[in-house]
Amino acid sequence: xxxxxxxxxxxxxxxxxxxxxxxxxxxxxxxxxxxxxxxxxxxxxxxxxxxxxxxxxxxxxxxxxxxxxxxxxxxxxxxxxxxxxxxxxxxxxxxxxxxxxxxxxxxxxxxxxxxxxxxxxxxxxxxxxxxxxxxxxxxxxxxxxxxxxxxxxxxxxxxxxxxxxxxxxxxxxxxxxxxxxxxxxxxxxxxxxxxxxxxxxxxxxxxxxxxxxxxxxxxxxxxxxxxxxxxxxxxxxxxxxxxxxxxxxxxxxxxxxxxxxxxxxxxxxxxxxxxxxxxxxxxxxxxxxxxxxxxxxxxxxxxxxxxxxxxxxxxxxxxxxxxxx
Amino acid sequence: xxxxxxxxxxxxxxxxxxxxxxxxxxxxxxxxxxxxxxxxxxxxxxxxxxxxxxxxxxxxxxxxxxxxxxxxxxxxxxxxxxxxxxxxxxxxxxxxxxxxxxxxxxxxxxxxxxxxxxxxxxxxxxxxxxxxxxxxxxxxxxxxxxxxxxxxxxxxxxxxxxxxxxxxxxxxxxxxxxxxxxxxxxxxxxxxxxxxxxxxxxxxxxxxxxxxxxxxxxxxxxxxxxxxxxxxxxxxxxxxxxxxxxxxxxxxxxxxxxxxxxxxxxx
Numbered sequence: 001x002x003x004x005x006x007x008x009x010x011x012x013x014x015x016x017x018x019x020x021x022x023x024x025x026x027x028x029x030x031x032x033x034x035x036x037x038x039x040x041x042x043x044x045x046x047x048x049x050x051x052x053x054x055x056x057x058x059x060x061x062x063x064x065x066x067x068x069x070x071x072x073x074x075x076x077x078x079x080x081x082x083x084x085x086x087x088x089x090x091x092x093x094x095x096x097x098x099x100x101x102x103x104x105x106x107x108x109x110x111x112x113x114x115x116x117x118x119x120x121x122x123x124x125x126x127x128x129x130x131x132x133x134x135x136x137x138x139x140x141x142x143x144x145x146x147x148x149x150x151x152x153x154x155x156x157x158x159x160x161x162x163x164x165x166x167x168x169x170x171x172x173x174x175x176x177x178x179x180x181x182x183x184x185x186x187x188x189x190x191x192x193x194x195x196x197x198x199x200x201x202x203x204x205x206x207x208x209x210x211x212x213x214x215x216x217x218x219x220x221x222x223x224x225x226x227x228x229x230x231x232x233x234x235x236x237x238x239x240x241x242x243x244x245x246x247x248x249x250x251x252x253x254x255x256x257x258x259x260x261x262x263x264x265x266x267x268x269x270x271x272x273x274x275x276x277x278x279x280x281x282x283x284x285x286x287x288x289x290x291x292x293x294x295x296x297x298x299x300x301x302x303x304x305x306x307x308x309x310x311x312x313x314x315x316x317x318x319x320x321x322x323x324x325x
Numbered sequence: 326x327x328x329x330x331x332x333x334x335x336x337x338x339x340x341x342x343x344x345x346x347x348x349x350x351x352x353x354x355x356x357x358x359x360x361x362x363x364x365x366x367x368x369x370x371x372x373x374x375x376x377x378x379x380x381x382x383x384x385x386x387x388x389x390x391x392x393x394x395x396x397x398x399x400x401x402x403x404x405x406x407x408x409x410x411x412x413x414x415x416x417x418x419x420x421x422x423x424x425x426x427x428x429x430x431x432x433x434x435x436x437x438x439x440x441x442x443x444x445x446x447x448x449x450x451x452x453x454x455x456x457x458x459x460x461x462x463x464x465x466x467x468x469x470x471x472x473x474x475x476x477x478x479x480x481x482x483x484x485x486x487x488x489x490x491x492x493x494x495x496x497x498x499x500x501x502x503x504x505x506x507x508x509x510x511x512x513x514x515x516x517x518x519x520x521x522x523x524x525x526x527x528x529x530x531x532x533x534x535x536x537x538x539x540x541x542x543x544x545x546x547x548x549x550x551x552x553x554x555x556x557x558x559x560x561x562x563x564x565x566x567x568x569x570x571x572x573x574x575x576x577x578x579x580x581x582x583x584x585x586x587x588x589x590x591x592x
Contacts, residue, residue, distance in 0.1 A: 056429070059430055059592065082431060083433040085431070087428075087431045089428075093351070093425045094340045095348070095425055097355040097356060098348065098351065102348075105344075106348055107432070108433075109341055109343075109344035110429065110432035110434055111433065112334070112341075112433070113338070115340075
């Protein structure tokens with residue numbers, strides 16, 4: 001066992017997966033997720049996210065490298081790993097002919113619960129994901145959001161220590177997405193480690209404690225959302241003056257705070273270096289008798305990060321197709 | 326109990342098999358495309374054969390079983406068993422293509438339990454089917470001289486054969502993962518059916534076909550059902566029928582388990 005395998009919720013070392021035909025979907029991934037963390041695995045279609053998740057959830061064998069989930073080797077101790085994970089895969093794999101309640105009870109049985117235990121756990125989870133009223137309807141009649149919520153409930157049946165969510169909100173409307181985010185945060189508050197793949201930068205920014213950006217099978221950047229953003233540039237301050245004729249003087253004064261450029265008539269953009277407080281900037285102008293109309297702070301987004309590290313947008317075409325991986 | 330020990334716990338795995346068998350049965354009854362071949366088609370063929378070829382019983386040497394429908398219902402039980410087994414394979418292929426199979430694989434269950442759940446569901450379905458077919462045939466004049474024990478034995482043989490066919494169809498589903506391939510196997514069922522003495526005594530079959538029936542285990546299944554129903558060893562040996570059905574079940578289930586292992590090894 002690797003030294004950190006027992007202390008990390010997920011540990012991945014030099015993971016490689018090559019498909020027949022030579023497609024190297026995962027190309028030397030290394031990562032570590034701490035207990036109680038939400039780790040966002042961000043990348044476009046075909047980047048290798050789902051392949052990595054399928055290896056970590058024991059559905060695929062790696063071509064090379066090793067991975068541990070809750071201390072269990074996902075190949076050598078696959079059975080033990082399965083007992084501590086919950087999995088909601090990319091396409092909610094639900095039997096449309098079964099009802100939500102029946103599926104939850106089946107999931108309970110698959111995880112070794114007795115009939116009464118499975119029924120009680122199922123009822124508890126139906127309440128949690130607000131599907132009580134639809135519980136006895138066939139899943140085929142559920143909306144996309146309901147299916148996702150049921151999929152999440154199914155993943156929670158075994159009270160997993162590590163929860164894998166593979167693009168959980170793809171295709172959902174904003175309200176359903178927000179509801180699912182709330183539920184993921186609540187689960188994490190209860191101590192569940194969450195490994196979340198997404199191609200939505202906003203989702204990673206909203207939910208993840210740390211983000212790994214994967215592109216063409218490799219992790220190209222990793223850190224907290226703030227760390228990643230700070231790597232691509234400093235925040236910019238857009239200042240509009242009441243009197244546009246004072247722009248040149250203001251520019252001279254603000255040069256001490258960073259690189260200052262004209263924005264538009266009566267406006268400046270200050271690319272701040274070092275200290276990022278707004279107050280000293282405003283105070284400098286105020287002491288010089290320059291009246292400020294509006295001040296706006298623009299911080300880099302994960303979009304900027306993604307573009308900087310991969311050279312293309314997250315929602316753009318990825319490298320190859322991941323369908324079926 | 327350790328996590329690995331839980332996976333090996335026989336009680337837990339028995340519950341898993343029962344739950345998966347219940348799901349398989351539920352799917353059968355909720356999916357029109359499964360009900361049609363499992364229940365409607367065999368009864369239609371029974372009606373066609375019983376009415377269209379009933380003059381065959383006037384041929385010299387045709388065994389006496391009362392109403393002709395009482396003779397051919399054994400073939401209906403066999404046909405139902407084969408189609409029930411095939412639909413089990415189709416359902417498994419649909420699970421594989423639709424992703425539900427992955428849900429099963431991420432659960433801490435022994436892989437053999439997944440196969441046994443599917444096969445067990447078909448055995449139970451075989452019991453339901455056979456009981457219905459015998460009841461319908463009874464309404465149309467069939468009488469069973471074997472009494473309740475003979476009927477129970479016939480149902481058991483048919484149900485085990487359904488499990489056997491489910492094992493074979495599941496093996497194909499696991500090997501190929503192709504729903505369309507399984508759906509296109511329907512004609513094969515009729516090849517199996519008509520290379521066994523399903524609707525006529527073996528002695529009435531033509532030369533080449535009669536030789537083929539010797540090597541078809543379904544011959545002994547259908548003759549065993551007939552012998553049990555009519556308490557007539559001349560029509561077939563029920564215990565040989567049981568043996569053939571159990572052998573088929575064991576062989577195809579083993580094949581299915583091997584196909585599962587192969588599928589997982591190459592993932």
